[in-house]
Every structure is written in C-alpha cells, then in structure tokens.
Amino acid sequence: MQILGLINEALGLPELASEHGSLVDQMLEMVHWLVAILLVGWTGYFFYCLFRFRARRNPKADYHGVRGHASSHIELAVVVVEAILLIGFAFPLWAQRASDYPTGDDVVRVRAVGKQFGWTYHYPGPDGRFGKVDPYLIDANNPAGLDLEDPNALDDFTTGIALILPKDRPCIVSVTSQDVIHNLHLVPMRMAQDATPGIIADMWFKPIKTGKWETICGQLCGVGHANMKSSIEVMEEDAFDEWYESNTPKAPADEPVSPEAADAGSASSGQAS
Ligand SMILES: [Cu+2]
Secondary structure, eight states: OOOTTHHHHHHTOOOOOBSTHHHHHHHHHHHHHHHHHHHHHHHHHHHHHHHHTOTTTOOSOOSSOOOSSHHHHHHHHHHHHHHIIIIIIIHHHHHHHHHTOOOSTTOEEEEEEEETTEEEEEEOTTTTOOOOBOGGGOBTTBTTOBOTTSGGGTTOEEESSEEEEETTSOEEEEEEESSSOEEEEEGGGTEEEEEOBTOOEEEEEOBOSOEEEEEEEOSOOSTTGGGOOEEEEEEOHHHHHHHHHHHSOOOOTTSOSOHHHHHHHHHHHHHHO
C-alpha cells in the first residue's frame, strides 16, 4: 500500500492540472504526516500526564520537574524532520521554480487585475507587449484602463469571464489590484498570488490538462469577497490560438499597429503556428 498520498486522498485535494503541482502536493503530504504524528504523540502525552500526575496520587507538587532527557530528544527529532522538509524539499522546489522561470517565445503572458469584486484578464495581443495602463482611464468599457495612445495597447484585449490559457505552454500571470488586497488562487494549478495595489507580482506555471475550474479570491477583501469567483479554462493550443486571434482587435489593414509591433506580431504568430 502506498502511504504517501493517503492524507491528500483523505483530504480530497482538488484535481491537479499543472506541471509542478505534484511537487507541491508531495510537500503537503509530508507536512501533514509530520503534523499528524505530532498530533497523535502530543495528545497521547497529554492524557498520560493527566493520569500520571493526577491530584489523588500526587498531593504535593514536585519542584524538581522532569529529570530525564526524553523530551529534549523528541524535540530535537522534530527539529531534524522539519529541517529535512525545509532544506531537502521546500528549498529545492523553490530554487527549481526560480531557475526555470520561463523566458522563451512560447510563454503566454496575462495580467490579472483584481477589484472589488471580480477580475479583469488583460492579454498583450500578438505583439506580446502590454500597452500602457492608466488608472484614470478605467471605465466600464475599458476595465484595465488601457491607454490607446500607446501603439502597444492597440492589439491588447481584456476579458472578465475567465482566465483562458493553453495546455503545455508556460504561462506567466502578473497579478495586481485596483483597490484593496485580493488573491488570485488557482487551486488546480497549485498556485496563489496576492494582488496588491501598486505591485505587479508574477506567478508562473505550465498547465498540463485541459478543463475549466473555478478560481477563488484568497484574501478577505470586503463584503462581496465570497462572490469574487471567476474561472480558469485551459484549452488545447490550437483552440487557444484561435480564441486569441478572434479576440485581438483588428488594426486597419493599411495601417499596421507600428513597424516594431507589426514585426513582433508576425514573429509571434509564426512561432504559434
Ligand atoms: Cu478579493
């Protein structure tokens, strides 16, 4: 019988859909085993003490206290196990996430902008460059506050319905907020990132499964927090490219967005096909 995995199964962890997510689950499993052993051990010790030092048999307090070294040894063992978890598993996982940070042409970039109580997903369009945004330009028709004077903004588009991503491509989601602190929690990707006003925080992962899941806001952000749901949808690459293309605003044919942006655009669509 496979012991590693039992606690995660008992807890009913949601479906896993990202490449690195199994490592996060492995950490969760091991931390839960350590805590479960501590819980059983300390609870047993608590009841032992209630019985062993009951008032009827110990009418007078013992002012010397513990004389053995068992408790020091147990505490040392706990510290060693915690150090192994931290140095042997958590640090390498973090180092791998940091050193594998994707920079290739196949990276999909999205800005996720939180507000009370919803998310706007801002895609940079075929040129791969986000246009300038300005909070003073935010209105119902321009939820991200895109500055259309900026050539890079002309092919950008936004959606509030779902964070749509392709399967098997690294995705960088840059998370920020327009008002208070939110948190974009993508449970199937085993990813969460605080959305803080004035800060752009990147998180990256590679979806390995197509599907549609709910996302939640992981920070209590106001009275509508519980309704701050959105969804994440992972599509096959072809379907994603088609969706991306159909959402890209079309520049007039005789007026390319800008020579630079047009170059970047053709290079990026060449890569995608
Ligand atoms: Cu929120």
